[in-house]
Amino acid sequence: MVCSTSCSSPCYTLGFLQKNNSLGEEGRLSGALSERQKNLFTCENSDRDVRFRRTETDFSNMFARDLLPAKNGEEATIQFLLELVDILTNYIRKTFDRSTKVLDFHHPHQLLEGMEGFNLELSDQPESLEQILVDCRDTLKYGVRTGHPRFFNQLSTGLDIIGLAGEWLTSTANTNMFTYEIAPVFVLMEQLTLKKMREMIGWPSGEGDGIFSPGGAISNMYSVMIARYKYFPDVKTKGMSAAPRLVLFTSEHSHYSIKKAGAALGFGSENVVLLSTDERGRVIPSDLEAKILDVKQKGYHPLFVNATAGSTVYGAFDPINEIADICEKYNMWLHVDGAWGGGLLMSRKHRHKFSGVERANSVTWNPHKMMGVPLQCSAILVREKGILSGCNSMCAGYLFQPDKQYDVSFDTGDKAIQCGRHVDIFKFWLMWKAKGTIGFEQHIDRCLDLSQYLYEKIRNREGYEMVFQGVPQHTNVCFWYIPPSLRGMDPNSQEYREKLHKVAPKIKALMMESGTTMVGYQPQGQKVNFFRMVISNPAALQSDIDFLIDEIERLGHGL
Template sequence: MFGIGGDDSNHSFQSSAPCNNLGFLQKNNNLEEKISSFKERSSKDLLDNSDRDSRFRRTETDFSNLFARGRCPDYFHYGKCSQLCSFCWRWWIFSQTTSGRPLTDPPRSWTSTTPTSCWRAWRASTWSCPTNLNLWKQVRTEETESSRPVIEWISIGSVFVLMEQLTLKKMREIIGWPDGEGDGIFSPGGAISNMYSVMIARYKFFPEVKTKGMTAAPRLVLFTSEHSHYSIKKASAALGFGTENLILLSTDERGRVIPADLEAKVIDAKARGCVPMFVNATAGSTVYGAFDPIHEIADICEKYNMWLHVDGAWGGGLLMSRKHRHKLCGVERANSVTWNPHKMMGVPLQCSAILVRERGVLSGCNSMCAGYLFQPDKQYDVSYDTGDKAIQCGRHVDIFKFWLMWKAKGTIGFEQHIDKCLDLSHYLYTKIKGREGYQMVFDGEPQHTNVCFWYLPPGIRDMPDGQEKREKLHKVAPKIKALMMESGTTMVGYQPQGDKVNFFRMVISNPAATRSDIDFLTDEIERLGQDL
């Protein structure tokens, strides 16, 4: 990987020519000035870094050890943020709420981002990706007769494309695909990434649908967990399959798909004349944080020639942890994977990737060969033109914040982030599983940071089980959350699930939280629920 502007990424690049009173267009479109500057730089051996300002030296980034090299070990990895960045972040974290508490006071913030990533997210949002030779980068060299390197120059937009391609390759390596081969793209969110997976699967098996529509295909059916994210159902509706052709799979008491139920329903669908095409396995379900058994599901997909997609929007971050990645065992057998760094890894919204094991199918599915936008005769390798692979045209620079955050934290930093959050969830689980007034929604330790439980106030603990107790318990979590919001101390989500009444779903993705914050949470629940 390479860096932009060396370590000082906040440096503002300026033209070497004096501006005087030139207007904006004149300053930025002086062709003679650009050619002269280009020739001047090309006359030197640009690979020689010895006489260069350190900010402009070529650097190679090894994601695996940057965090270990000793930038700030605390939660706010400031590194070498500029004074302006530090000022903006300090202003943010010390801003007061209506309750007089700082915005990021840990007891009320169970999810998080880092200042490095937030600052770059804002900066990327203000850029329009202009072509500017002052923002140059060497991307390829080759030897000539004079043994001097030939430099390819790219616009700043192409730099972001390179960041995206290199980062996606690293993510595919972490999944377990050989040499990081495959394809992928960043999308506006996990719902769109999941939709990509259904589109790609359909194109792979029935490519004529792209031109002829759904009439060119038989009745196709999709399969997903009854606990899966609603985006799979939305994709079924939006892409013309119909929600009736999305078959829900039964789960065990922990919320994991039962493989035998999948095979039985595949056989039944075939008997009805349908064509089973796509199976979604969830890695970290929304409510229970459950991980479906991917290996067993992959066996069935191979047996019946179906596309296997793993929705790791929530749980994909665990691949960064050597301690917890076993929960996604078998993910390397998937045909596609959704992975949202903006969830467990703390990257600011939006940052979601769809990763595909087979190269070419993503482009084949979405490419419209719009030559007026994606010219085939550019001076550089047009395989770096990723625009035609996306279902949208213009795209936000989502990669910039993630790439720089990865540089700041390193893979080890992400691993420590994830391990700490899961350790805190384990602490909460062990604290309340035998505590008076608490009841777990399902037996056994949660697989992810989702800790689901009921709090039973003293007034209903001794009531006999029945409809009256259920009705009263159903109102407890919403009332306690409302009191939390009014007092401004903390906030925990709640929801029903199936035939279960409202329960608390505590999710931790903020490594700044501590065990004392967990203690505060339980004390606050008990304080606010005492008289209910």
């Protein structure tokens, strides 16, 4: 049994006694409390923990109003939560069980019509707790098991148990990151974790700034905002008219959030210039320089370059050092979007792909992708201290009072564009504690090895064609599956292209309907629909990769 260091030995005994004394007691099934338990429940010493046990509880006549803070609501509350935990632990068990489906697919209209008593409509009157528990079960039943060993559909996959525990605790604590006052421990965890991340980036002594934001798109948006503030601080007060026409540069393979940021922040998406890439999807530095010169020639101001470290589709790493040289030459802000690639900074074997990242002005890094932290967990890291606050602070008096009794430099909320901010740090901090840096490293290396296994398996296999040649830089393996009916056709013919374009969507639809596995597909530029396999799932084994390939062939063979 685990005791906190402040827990005295009577606590241990108490828990132990209660446990051995539990199920034989009369009156438990009816929900009544024994005298011993009543004593335990009213125990006022907050360092003594009570161990609760499941009882058979009839929830059909119980309602939310019977739970805490209702008078005598404690037992009902505990039993309700334990019943829910039973549902959740069963779900977790099945998630890792390869004999269960990844999903049980239904069309929107089917779910909207109501499935066997699962009714999504809301009403004026309350439902019983029994119905609520059934709804919880059904919600999971008709969802997608993103932690299943054969779920490869997104950059974020897997179900990390420590991270999950962190999220359960976070939601129980239910607080907000804006001040030290109401989130003292979490604010400090964020500060220490951001510092560790900056050390890994290579900024001297881990100095700098940063914040966790609701996803990589918002982190990238931050980078554009602070770049603008750095060079044209008057825009904060006077608007875009206080600056010349500002231009942002990013790869044609980069994430669409840079363009979204350009549109949202008032630059205009046309002022986001897309850079050409080589056949592996990496920015060509000379193209960047040519486009900067072109923009300058037109009298516009080149402000910002985004270098992608791990592109969404190809997993490509732009050459950061060469881009940094150009940014220095033209006095531009260098942002590195490592939303997907960031985890590789934790791997001694793979971090060379980030070579030059320490020269960046800002970096996006999403632990919720490659590192398996539950959604959401994204950091924007900034080399210059104070600039986030300078860019965003509005000094709201009701929240950030200067006359508090503690060091208010720990009230970090005014750096954010949000006011309330969800606690995204705890699960990540807890995972780092539980795995150590080496645990993350092992996970990263394993995923990259698996991805190379897939690459080696299919690169010369009949019926497969790689979208780009060579070992992938990240875990992205992009390929076409060519059904027998298309093999031998002229690959440059329009007919072939049209037919091939339909193969991946068709196989994907069949996959979802059979529920066996999930993998993404998309076109890219002139290339017709292809599969993009990514591996971030810690549950995936070589046998799951084999399964995926078998499944693609099973479903696609007859197309």
